[in-house]
Amino acid sequence: MSAASQDTAVSTGRVTRAFLYLVLLLFALFYLLPLYVMGINSVKPLAEITGGNMMALPSTWTLDPWRSAWSTAQIGVEPTGLKPYFLNSILMVVPAVVISTIVGALNGYVLTKWRFRGDTWVFGLMLFSCFIPFQIVLIPMAVVLGKLGLAGSVSGLVLVHVVYGIGFTTLYFRNYYASFPTELVRAAMIDGAGFFRIFWRILLPVSGPIAVVSVIWQFTNIWNDFLFGVSFGGTSQPMTVALNNLVQSSTGVKEYNVHFAGAILAALPTLIVYIVAGRYFVRGLMAGSVKG
C-alpha cells in the first residue's frame, strides 16, 4: 500500500520534472536567441544578410566582419575600427574600478571601525549620491572638469566614474565590514598595528567576496556608460560611443555583419568578468545579509 503510493509519487515526480526542464529549456533558448542572431550574422558576408534569412546559418563562413569591426571600419570620419576605443575603455575602466573600490573599502573601514561624530550623516549623504541621475550632474561636472583641465581626456572620465562609484562601493564595504567583529580591530590595536596595517593585514584578506561584488558592479557600469563617455570623452571616447558611431552612421551601406561583430566586441569584457567572478558575486551579495 505504502510502497504503491511511493511509486506513484516517483512517476508523477518524473513527469513534472521533465515538464519543468522543457519549460526552462524553452526560456533559455528564447533568452539566447538575440545572441545567436548576433553571432551567426557576424560571420556571414553582408550579401547573405540582406538577401537571405536572419536566422539561417551562413553558407559562406567568414571572419572579415570581425576584422573590419576591430581595425578598419569607419568610426565617425576615421577608418580606425574599434581598436583604439577599446583601448580607451580599458584605460578608463581599470583605474576607475581599482580606485573606486579601494576608496570604498577605506570608507567602509572608517565608517564602521573608526567611527566619529556624525559618521551616520556622512554615510547617509554618500548613499544619497547613489540616487542622483547622471543627467543632473552633466553641466556641473563639465565645469569642474574644465577647471581642472581634464575635459576630453581619459583621466577626466576616470575621475567622473570614481566620484560616481564611491557611493556604491562605500555602501557595499560598509555593510560588509559592519558584521566584521570590532574585537578583532581592537586586538590588532593592542598588538600594535596602525590604521593602515589593520586594514591591510586584518580586513582586506577577508574582503574577497565583497571586493568581487564591487569590481563587477563598477566594471559593468563604467564599461557600459555612454552618457559620460559621449559628453566628456572628447578625443578619447570609450567603446560605447564608438559603437554608436559605427552603428548609427547615416552614410554608406549598413554593414550589419560588422555591426554585430562590433556589438559583441563591446559586450565581451563584461561577459568575461561575469563568467570569471560570477559565483563570488552572489556569495558576496549574500554575505552579511544573513548574519546581520
Next chain:
Amino acid sequence: MGFLDIRNVTKSYGSVQVLHRVDVAVEEGEFLVLVGPSGCGKSTLLNMIAGLEVITGGEIAIKGRVINGVHPSKRNIAMVFQSYALYPNMTVGQNMTFGLEMHGVPKPERDVALARVAKLLQIDHLLDRKPGQLSGGQRQRVAMGRALVRNPDVFLFDEPLSNLDAKLRVDMRTEIKKLHQTLKTTIVYVTHDQIEAMTLSTRIAVMNKGHVQQLGTPKEIYDTPANVFVATFMGSPAMNIVPATVVMAGGVPHAAVADADGAVRHLRFSQANLGAWAGMPILLGIRPEAMTDPEGADRKSGNIVAFPNRVGVTEPAGSDTFVTMQLCGKDIVARMRADAEVAPGQVFDFAVNMEKAVAFDPATEERIAP
C-alpha cells in the same frame, strides 16, 4: 603605590556617568577579578586599562607610569577577548606572533617565544592551522597564547570563558589558575560569573551600577559582604536574607525570627556589637551551607543553634540536598548533606551556624555585623 594603579577613575558618555570614582591598587602578581551584573561598568573599566576607551577623569598607571594618553600597543598589556578575536586569515602561529611582528621583533626571536608558549599551552601541533579549524577550547588557548607570547606587564581578560560549554569552562578555569600560579603574572579579569571570581582571584572587586561595592579577598567578600547586593550576588545559591528583630536575652543579642508555622524563635548572635540594635529591625543574612542537618554542621563553630522548622521542598542535587522552607515569610534555602533524611512537610531540626550570620541595616542595606 601598586603595580597597576586605578586612581579616582570615572567614565561618562555625554551626561551619563557609567563609572563613579573607582580606586583600586593592584600589586604585582595579583589576580584581580572585576565581577558584577551586566551594565555594571566592569568591561568599561577593563577597556580603559587597555586603552580602548578614553578615561573621562582620574588616572591609570602601570609601574608608576601614567598611561592615560598612551596608545594601547605602548602600554605593555595583552588582552584576551570574549570572542577570542583571532585573525581568521592567519594561522595559529601567525596569530600568536602578530603582536611581536608589529613591535619589530626579528623572526628568530619570535619563533623562540612562539615555541616556548606553544609548549606551555600544549598547542604546538596546531600552529599551522587556521582559527576556523579549531574547537572552542583550542581557540581559547590560542587567544591566551597570543597574550602570553608578548610577555606583558598586565594581562587583561574580558569574560574569556563565557563562550565555552559548561564542562570546558570548568577545565579552562583550572587551567588559567594553574597558569597564574606558574607564571605569577599580574591579571585583571572581568566576569559576571561569581564562581569564576571566587575560584580564580586573589582579590575581587564587586561592582554594581558603576560603583565598586566591595574590594577584598574572596574570603572577605564571601564571609563579610559589605552590603546586601554583594551578599546576594556572590554565592550560589544566594545568601538568605530575611527581616528579623534584635532582642536581648541574658545580656546577649538574639535574632527574633518567625518559623514556617509562625512561631517566634530566637537565634543567638555571636556578634556582641549587635546589642546596640536591641529592639530594632535588621536584615539577617545566613548562607545556605550555614543552615544544615546537625550531623553536617561545622564542628569548629562555637555557636551552632538548633532550629526546628517545617520543610517545604527538597531538591537532591547529588552532592548536596537543598531544602527550601519558610522563614519570616520568605523562602530560604538550606544546604544539607546528600544523605540527610529529610522529607517535605516534616518538622526537621536544622543546625544554624550563627558564627557565619551577617546582619545588615534595613535602611541602608550596609553590613552592621560582624
